[in-house]
Amino acid sequence: MSDVLGALRRAVGNGAVLTGADAAPWSQDWTGAYHWTPLCVVRPASTAEVSAVMKVAFDARMPVVPVSGNTGLAGGTFAEGAIMLSLDRMNRVREIRPEARIAVVEAGVILANLHEAALAKGLVFPLTFGARGSSMVGGFLSTNAGGSNVLRYGNTRDLVLGIEVVMADGQVMNLMSELHKDNSGLNLKHLMVGAEGTLGVITQAVLKLVPRPAATATAMVAVASLDDALSLLNALQMATGGAVEAFEYMPQAYLEVYARHNPQSRPPFDTEHAHCIMVEIAATAPRDATPGPYGEVPLVGYLEEVLGDMLESGRVLDAVVAQNEAQRAEIWERREAAGSLLVSRNPMVNNDIAVPLDKVSVFLDRMNLRLAVLDPQAELMLVSHLGDGNVHYTVWPGNPDPVHCDAIMEAVEEEALALGGSFSAEHGIGVTKRPSMARRKDKVAVSAMKAIKAALDPRGILNPGKVFPD
Amino acid sequence: MSDVLGALRRAVGNGAVLTGADAAPWSQDWTGAYHWTPLCVVRPASTAEVSAVMKVAFDARMPVVPVSGNTGLAGGTFAEGAIMLSLDRMNRVREIRPEARIAVVEAGVILANLHEAALAKGLVFPLTFGARGSSMVGGFLSTNAGGSNVLRYGNTRDLVLGIEVVMADGQVMNLMSELHKDNSGLNLKHLMVGAEGTLGVITQAVLKLVPRPAATATAMVAVASLDDALSLLNALQMATGGAVEAFEYMPQAYLEVYARHNPQSRPPFDTEHAHCIMVEIAATAPRDATPGPYGEVPLVGYLEEVLGDMLESGRVLDAVVAQNEAQRAEIWERREAAGSLLVSRNPMVNNDIAVPLDKVSVFLDRMNLRLAVLDPQAELMLVSHLGDGNVHYTVWPGNPDPVHCDAIMEAVEEEALALGGSFSAEHGIGVTKRPSMARRKDKVAVSAMKAIKAALDPRGILNPGKVFPD
Known part of the structure; x- marks a missing residue:
């Protein structure tokens, strides 16, 4: 071990190899559900240093767990006894090219910093979620993160043009394309994105940017049902x-949890409603965005007209359109708190499922009935990216027994899969969902994944114990 | 061999195994540049039969070349001595689900038939290109086909939600998801799409549909330069x-070739212009599509206004907006003839490169100069999906010598890559671009591709001799 530490220190410098108390900040993840003691934390400052670290690990057959913002929700950075390879020092936004609408970034760039850098050039990187102040490029690429704008802009994978990857043996793979069309062989980019660090370490990326909306309209809406x-x-x-950018479902139970944790906050409506939706639409075209003679923005008009019609027909029960940026921020804050609310209490049964859009309501009806039987004391922390069928059906169980928790998880999976759904929509597999992979994923697909893993990481050193079931 | 033929006949029935003259239609591809004699052509009617065929081939270690519409432009179906596995009998559109905006199709469905089936339900499958009357699902997925609407809707890969794949050993991998979010392990879907049949045989797919535009505006435009x-x-x-759906560049030289092959056709303008663009915009929203009191469609107004402004400033030299469906068809026909014009003459040096959008003009300037030196007798068959930086820089050389032809190809690649481009944008690698893969693709990426190939097709029977360089 001291040999390995020495070799790592030679690779990246003494100050960039942390052990003991210095490594403590990296000894658990955001959820607080996993704790570990890494051999060390290595903080390379360049691709060449990442490569040098991987060569040391490859030669020593030592496990390496890549980590960037450490905000994952599936235990993907659990690293007992492993070398943690932190990308946090590779934090440069290398280029924002407005004419090409791209950003070239290192893996340690924090999402919120990328948002700011893009905005400064009049552009938007449309991926967003609650942990954006900590989450980094390497992590959101490696988990193919989703979030609240997937409906319009797709998942992370849809926003990546090119990547640079350091392979298990330290070789550097250059796929840093800026092109929208590139059919030069197997698509290794989309294989590496979402691979949770099990096939290589993403060190840089070329990301797509989109024009900054010229107008935005945001509302909280109470509806009579999910069908409405x-x-x-x-x-x-x-x-x-x-033009819908976000369409987020928050049931009354979620709003109660939020209010409990944020006693200074105002409820969205004077009366309680079982089903609340946060909706945001946005437009770039002058015809939608240019205010009229009385300052009225056409885009806001479209939203108000639709809401007005549906209020009249009784399908919308109440609606509040944000009148300024502060009101808009208040609406978003209510939704984006979900992540921190989620991790505020342990144990939790963390379910991140997706079903076809028109099956969400069936799923919830069936699962709520089932949960009431399985665990009458359970509290539900439900929030949903309804616009893409993704439901975070998180349960704080009445009983912390792992077997009981797993039974809840199994029930959730079962109901989701019965409706053509997935047991993992946007959080990935990590450690948490490995049992689900084993029991739910197509067996031929699992074999193919394992064959690819063995082919690209023959010594099994990259984030071992994650993603692939035994 | 007779053992293999016997086993194949038992697998799919006597009538579905063709040899000799019966197999002749499958003994060359659309380009006419490749000819071969397959061992036989097998035409399974179901996934189970495809599986049975693969098991026979796997046991016998016989090469299998999957083929559907056979309209590829890179020799990807070259099959000397191989079992050709034709998907053409698996031609059912199994489902169109308007509420979910998906189509579930077998691999042998012809693209034009899918277009029709979707349109009948008020939806559009937005992938389109000249060969749409022959090209089939299996082929356009396996090549990740591009075409004229990529600018708005992405490549084939962006339009696929799920696939079913028969693996080298005959096992069936079920990835038939309808979900927009699914992070359950490595992304095998995107790996199989664009793999040109080297990793498995795609037998079914779930495809995304989009709303049918309520209004379309199409124009031919002469511009002063590519920058304009x-x-x-x-x-x-x-x-x-x-809202731009298609933005296609046709230089005067292309229009001359088109006129020569279509003597009955009218030129787009009374005078000749060096640079012509076909543009189409489309909209679904009532505010853009609903005709006003005089029958004027707002969307057409946006187009006319932009063209008017640019005519005034001299950057647009002339423009004709289609006034009806017949005029629109005439404009599209002129562009979509490119494929058949391309294969009308051999030899051709078929280049399908991409560069960043703002580099197309530099690329053409440099390459045209270089071609004039390399081959003063060459004729250029240039057409470009300008909206995504994809240039079909096809050369009919003055001299058919393969070494000379390869020198032209190398020069084209060199100029494209010097600008951050790709040597293969949308046609794939097949046989034609294997030398380019060997000399241009990142070496670490090529090694990773070969390792994946060996892992998923350990006997090397799936479309051998394609994609991967020696």
Whole structure:
């Protein structure tokens, strides 16, 4: 071990190899559900140093766990006895090229910093979620993160043009393309994105940017049912030609948890409603964004018209359109707190499922009935990216027994898969969902994944014990 | 061999195994540049039969070349002595689900038939290109085909939600998801799409559909330069909020070739212009599509306004907006003939490169100069999906000598890569671009691709001699 530490120190410098108390900040993840003691934390400052670290690990057959913002929700950075390879010092936004609408970034760039750098050039990197102040490029690429704007802009994978990857043996793979069309062989980019650090270490990326909206309209809406929520989504997409950026479901139970943790906050409506939706639409075209003679923004008009029609027909029960940036921020804050609320209490049964959009309501009806039987004391921390069928069906169980918790997880999976869903929509597999991979994923697919893992990481040193079931 | 044929006949029935003259239609591809004699052509009617065929081939260690529409442009179906596995009998559109906006199709469905089936339900499958009357699902997925609507809707890969794949050993991998978010392990879907049949045989797919535009505006535009063309594209995207569906460049030389092959056709303008653009914008929102009191469609107004401004400033030299469906078809026909014009003459040096959008003009300037020196007799068959930086720089050489042809190809690649481009944008590698893979692709990436190939097709029977360089 001291040999390995010595070799790592020679590779990246003494100050960049942390052990003992210095490594403590890296000894658990954001959820607080996993704790470990790494052999050391190595903080390379360049691709060449990452490569040198991987060569040391490869020669010594030592496990390496890549980590960037450490905000994952599936235990993907659990690193007992491993070398933790932190990308946090590789934090440069190397280029923002407005004419090409791209950003070239290192893996340690914090998402919020990328947002700011893009905005300074009049552009937007549209990926966003609650942990954006900590989450880094390497992590959100390696987990193919989702979030609240997937409906319009896709997952992380849809926003990546090129990547640079350090392979298990330290070789550097250069796929740093800026192109929108590139059919030169197997698509290794999309294989590395979402591989959770099990096939290589992403060190740089070329990311797509989009024009900054010239107008935005945001509202909290209370609907009579989830079916009415879908009618609202369809009506808005129709009226705006697909301008819905976020369509987030928050049931009353979620709003109660939020209010409990944020006693200074105001409730969205004077009366309680079982089903609340946060909706945001945005537009770049002058015809939608240019204020009229009385300062009225056409885009806001489209939203108000749809809401007005649906209020009249009783499918919308109440609605508040944000009148300024502060009101908009208040609406977003309520939704984006979900991540920190989630990790505020342990144990939790953390479920991140997806079903086809029109099956969300069936899923919830069935699962809520089932949970009431399985665990009458359970508290539900439910929030959903309804616009893409992704439901975070998190349960704080009445009983912390792991077997009981697993039974809840199994039930959730079962109901999701019965509706053509997935047991992991956007959080990935990590450690948490390995049992689900074993029991739910197509067996031929699992074999193919393992064959690829063995081919690209023959010594099994890259983030071992994650993703692939035994 | 007779053992293999016997086993194949038992697997799919006597009538579905063709040899000799019966197999002749499968003994060359669309380009006419490749000819071969397959051992036989097998035409399974179901996934189970495809599986049975693969098991026979796996046991016998016989090469299998999957083929569907056979309209590829890179020799990807070259099959000397191989079992050709034709998907053409698996031609059912199994489901169109308007509420979920998906199509579930077998691999042998012809693209034009899918277009029709979707349209019948008020939806559009947005992938389109000249060979749409022959090209089939299996082929356009396996090559990750591009075409004329990539600018708005992405490549084939962006339009696929799920696939079913028969692996080298005959096992069936079920990835038939309908979900927009699914992070359950390595992304095998995106690996199989674009793998040109080297990793498995795609037998079914779940494809995304989009709403049918409520209004379309199409024009031929003559611009003063390619820089002016990009200004036009940006102005249109700005004015319409990103509604440009197609932005296709046709230089005068292309229009001359087209006129020669279509003597009955009318030229786009009364006078000749060096740079012509076909542009189409489309919209679904009522505010853009609903005709006004005089029958004027707002969307057409946006186009005319942008063109008017640029005519005034001299950057647009002339423009004709289609007034009806017949005029629109005439404009599209002129562009979509490119494929058949391309294969009308052999030999050709078929180049399908991409460069960043703002580098197309530099690329053409440099390459045209270089070609004039390399081959003063060469004729250029140039057409470009300018909106995504993809240039089909096809050369009919003055001298058919393969070494000379390869020198032209190398020069084209060199100029493209010097600008951060790719040597293969949308046609794939097949046989034609294997030398380019060997000399241009990142070496670490090529090693990783070969390792994956060996892992998933350990006997090397799937479309051997394609994609991967020696």
